[in-house]
Amino acid sequence: MTNPTDTRRDRAYGEILRLDELLDIACVRDEPDRTLFFAAHQACELWFAVILRHVESARDALTRDRADVAAAHIDRLPAAMRVLSGHFDVLSTLTPESFDEIRATLGSSSGFQSAQYREIEFLCGARDPRFLNTPGFTPGERARLVARSEEQSLSRAFVEYRDRVRTDGGLRAAERVRAALADFDDAVRSWRARHAQLAEQFLGAARGTAGSAGAAYLWRSTERTLFPEVFAPGLNGGVVKN
Numbered sequence: 001m002t003n004p005t006d007t008r009r010d011r012a013y014g015e016i017l018r019l020d021e022l023l024d025i026a027c028v029r030d031e032p033d034r035t036l037f038f039a040a041h042q043a044c045e046l047w048f049a050v051i052l053r054h055v056e057s058a059r060d061a062l063t064r065d066r067a068d069v070a071a072a073h074i075d076r077l078p079a080a081m082r083v084l085s086g087h088f089d090v091l092s093t094l095t096p097e098s099f100d101e102i103r104a105t106l107g108s109s110s111g112f113q114s115a116q117y118r119e120i121e122f123l124c125g126a127r128d129p130r131f132l133n134t135p136g137f138t139p140g141e142r143a144r145l146v147a148r149s150e151e152q153s154l155s156r157a158f159v160e161y162r163d164r165v166r167t168d169g170g171l172r173a174a175e176r177v178r179a180a181l182a183d184f185d186d187a188v189r190s191w192r193a194r195h196a197q198l199a200e201q202f203l204g205a206a207r208g209t210a211g212s213a214g215a216a217y218l219w220r221s222t223e224r225t226l227f228p229e230v231f232a233p234g235l236n237g238g239v240v241k242n
């Protein structure tokens with residue numbers, strides 16, 4: 001039974017999630033298709049933030065020789081990438097007219113300027129220094145990316161862990177982490193392919209808002225690995241074991 005003199009109360013759902021503040025800044029009060037377009041991008045950025053936390057935790061666990069903890073963090077990421085791919089499915093329901101109308105308001109802004117996406121790549125070990133100078137990054141975003149380019153990557157943490165392994169149990173644990181990294185890498189590649197498909201649907205052969213070759217650029221990105229120190233690019237766009 002609740003005690004009527006007890007003034008403490010559990011924080012309610014909306015308070016815990018800080019929904020008033022969140023919905024205040026979220027793009028959810030615009031014209032319906034614009035809401036879909038911008039809220040989908042914001043949702044993706046939330047997931048990028050979640051992924052970053054797990055990649056950091058996996059890297060830190062490997063430096064403490066906790067391969068089991070690292071694998072558990074990485075194991076969550078393919079499902080997160082599938083959620084992210086789901087956003088492309090929703091976006092693909094926009095009509096070409098609606099997409100063109102929204103695009104006309106975007107100027108040169110593009111997902112290419114997603115600092116968190118680049119942070120994920122850099123933190124995993126795929127570090128192309130040209131992205132440090134992406135036009136449109138705020139000084140804060142650039143500084144975050146520079147910091148990522150200097151900190152230990154998940155690839156490096158894995159390779160160093162594997163090199164320290166001396167026992168059969170350790171070898172099995174290292175193999176388990178390697179398999180988790182491969183699954184995550186595959187899921188990111190599938191996300192990139194779904195993205196390229198969507199760009200093809202709306203842009204055809206036209207260039208992207210950031211000035212890239214559009215869908216062709218995105219298709220090429222499906223050949224890259226997040227973990228170049230662990231998996232070398234394969235001949236057929238797949239990966240081979242190092």
Ligand code: HEM
Pocket residue numbers: 040041044045087088091110111112113114117195198199202203207208209210211212213214215217218221
């Ligand atoms: C109809 C929806 C979308 C279209 C047509 C589209 C198209 C493109 C194109 C053409 C590029 C290449 C850069 C450029 O020239 O602009 C790009 C890059 C990018 N977009 Fe999208 N995009 C869409 C939705 C999204 C969403 C929902 C996200 C999630 C945050 C996203 C994230 C990114 C990222 C991270 C890049 C950089 C990829 C890389 O450099 O490997 N995009 N997008």
